Amino acid sequence: MxxxxxxxxxxxxxxxxxxxxxxxxxxxxxxxxxxxxxxxxxxxxxxxxxxxxxxxxxxxxxxxxxxxxxRRVNIPVTRKTLFARDNHECQYCGTSRSKLTLDHVVPRSRGGKTEWTNVVAACESCNRKKADKLTPEAKMTLRRPPFRPTYxxxxxxxxxxxxxxxxxxxxx
Ligand SMILES: [Zn+2]
Known part of the structure; x- marks a missing residue:
């Protein structure tokens, strides 16, 4: 204590x-x-x-x-709630805890939506590397699939x- x-x-x-x-x-x-x-x-x-x-x-x-x-509370996707869900860690490199950004797994330019199952926390450098590509195209992997979090x-x-x-x- x-x-x-x-x-x-x-x-x-x-x-x-x-x-x-x-x-x-x-x-x-x-x-x-x-x-x-x-x-x-x-x-x-x-x-x-x-x-x-x-x-x-x-x-x-x-x-x-x-x-x-x-049982179900609809939590809005915001930078704050997203980073909390992802434990303030970049979901690509897993290490960077600073300068996090909201990354669309399927980029918005390809029709990806801002919803829990399509957004992850990503550090600036991973976000830049991924850019408008899909994850395999960028030769990157997600640490875990994005999910709808609970309260x-x-x-x-x-x-x-x-x-x-x-x-x-x-x-x-
Ligand atoms: Zn990263």
Whole structure:
């Protein structure tokens, strides 16, 4: 737990099934705990005072009652969501994490659309090398086929970097 930054004020909220739902503010987490709507799953060793109670400083909390959630959320393709899906790595060379661009696997000039199954994160140099060619024509290979991400992949993983306690409850 030593890696936890003290400025961190968000808490991972799990459903009753331990499925990750969202990040909530520390304040919201405390309200849920005080109303007995949630329980602490992971906490820091230090305590905090809330109302008249002392409680562990929560990192992960779990709802007592299951909340149904819609299975499919349509996440728009943006540079931010795309780079999060691709773990901020170029999907061709796999190494460059800087100067990422949005690359159309089937180029737009060949009718390729801006949709999840046709876009990948690519570094500037790979994007330039690929240009208006199809992947085999450019003699390049994708590390994995592009896919439509889930809410957890894009929204939660993007926010959870650098915290082991949260990462345990999120799919890799
Ligand atoms: Zn690259």
């Amino acid at each position: 030593s890696a936890v930054r003290l400025t961190m004020t968000k808490v991972l909220l799990l459903n009753a099934t331990y499925e990750p739902l969202s990040f909530v503010s520390l304040r919201r987490a405390i309200v849920l705990l005080l109303k007995d709507k949630a329980e602490v799953v992971e906490a820091l060793e230090r305590q905090l005072r809330a109302s008249t109670r002392e409680m562990p400083y929560p990192l992960v909390i779990r709802l007592i009652t299951y909340v149904p959630v819609p 957890v992949t894009v929204v939660l993983l993007g926010q959870a970097q650098g915290n082991e306690a949260w990462a345990r409850y999120l799919p890799v």
